[in-house]
Amino acid sequence: MIDNTVGSDDKSALQAKFDAQKIAFAPVMFQAAKVLRDLGILEYLKKAGKKGADINTVATNLKLPEYGVKVLLEAGLSLEMVRLENDRFVLTKTGFFILRDKLTQVNMDFVNDVNYLGMFHLQESVRNGKPEGLKVFGDWQTIYEGLSDLPEQAKESWFAFDHYYSDYAFSELMPLVFEGNPEKILDVGGNTGKFSIWCAEYNKSVSLTILDLPGQIKVAQENIEQMGYENRISTIGLDLLDNSVPFPNGFNIIWMSQFLDCFSQQEILGLLKRAYNAMDLNSVLYILETYWDKQRFEASTYSLHAISLYFTCMANGNSQMYHSEDMINLVDKAGLFVEENYEDVGISHTLFKCRKKK
Numbered sequence: 001m002i003d004n005t006v007g008s009d010d011k012s013a014l015q016a017k018f019d020a021q022k023i024a025f026a027p028v029m030f031q032a033a034k035v036l037r038d039l040g041i042l043e044y045l046k047k048a049g050k051k052g053a054d055i056n057t058v059a060t061n062l063k064l065p066e067y068g069v070k071v072l073l074e075a076g077l078s079l080e081m082v083r084l085e086n087d088r089f090v091l092t093k094t095g096f097f098i099l100r101d102k103l104t105q106v107n108m109d110f111v112n113d114v115n116y117l118g119m120f121h122l123q124e125s126v127r128n129g130k131p132e133g134l135k136v137f138g139d140w141q142t143i144y145e146g147l148s149d150l151p152e153q154a155k156e157s158w159f160a161f162d163h164y165y166s167d168y169a170f171s172e173l174m175p176l177v178f179e180g181n182p183e184k185i186l187d188v189g190g191n192t193g194k195f196s197i198w199c200a201e202y203n204k205s206v207s208l209t210i211l212d213l214p215g216q217i218k219v220a221q222e223n224i225e226q227m228g229y230e231n232r233i234s235t236i237g238l239d240l241l242d243n244s245v246p247f248p249n250g251f252n253i254i255w256m257s258q259f260l261d262c263f264s265q266q267e268i269l270g271l272l273k274r275a276y277n278a279m280d281l282n283s284v285l286y287i288l289e290t291y292w293d294k295q296r297f298e299a300s301t302y303s304l305h306a307i308s309l310y311f312t313c314m315a316n317g318n319s320q321m322y323h324s325e326d327m328i329n330l331v332d333k334a335g336l337f338v339e340e341n342y343e344d345v346g347i348s349h350t351l352f353k354c355r356k357k358k
Ligand SMILES: C[S@@+](CC[C@H](N)C(=O)[O-])C[C@H]1O[C@@H](n2cnc3c(N)ncnc32)[C@H](O)[C@@H]1O
Pocket: 144, 147, 162, 163, 166, 188, 189, 190, 191, 192, 195, 211, 212, 213, 216, 238, 239, 240, 241, 256, 257, 258, 259, 262
């Protein structure tokens, strides 16, 4: 059940109208913020410190036209990325985060390089239930089919985004994953092998199997070979949406990280049922996800609601960052239950430890 008490409407009409203008101009101002970052203007102001710098000084030192620097810095005032003191522009805290905060950089590059052009097709995507924006990159049904063939910049930003979020969680979760001394782990949707390689490094005897689409498996194999883990990490390239193909069995742990959000609820049920069929009463299924209702910070919920639209328009047209109750219901329908619930993992993750119902 989705909360029906989220948000309020108690701001003044004046504030509401201002907020509406922020939305109306959001794409323009987004580009302004990015250009302020990418042309080195924010970096210059950071170095100028509390004294700041005037337009002419910034333009001369960065060898940029004064006109362009002027309009960008003035936009920066409304973006609250810079402030004006005696005709000199000074970097603000928000400007500093745009410049230096890794989370902000990863999100901004993901929005620009993966989503920006395609989002023009959001309306068709909603109507058709298909990622209509994806055609800006290629003729694929889902972005996952095309991941390894995306244009270089889009690929780099996609992986930086994906890895940034999961890397934090992985390092934190290793002791938990290995508390029962698992011998065999199935890494479902293991992508380029990061989690499996992390496990192989952490525990010297565990063996792992990665399931993913052939394009990602090829990259995973290269990474595994580079690390010398061919004997401990095996891979299977397949389309996991094919419900007629069972999961391999005999694993102590089935691991699904940032994986189920790539699918519709009906597809998730199919995946969970196949996990169920591959488990016995001692096996554990771990589901690592970011749920929008489980966030401590407004900034995280805001980001997750926006990321859902990436799934709608760019990724597959039918999935999202879920509410935790959606997932718990699906786990239940698949014949499993959540034995433990670990919140506040990594950046904004929740880990469900699931078992078969007795
Ligand atoms: C968001 S990534 C998560 C990767 C990794 N588990 C992590 O936590 O960073 C989702 C993964 O699911 C895989 N995937 C999506 N659809 C798939 C399908 N139909 N069959 C197999 N793998 C699929 C993608 O290729 C991708 O590697």
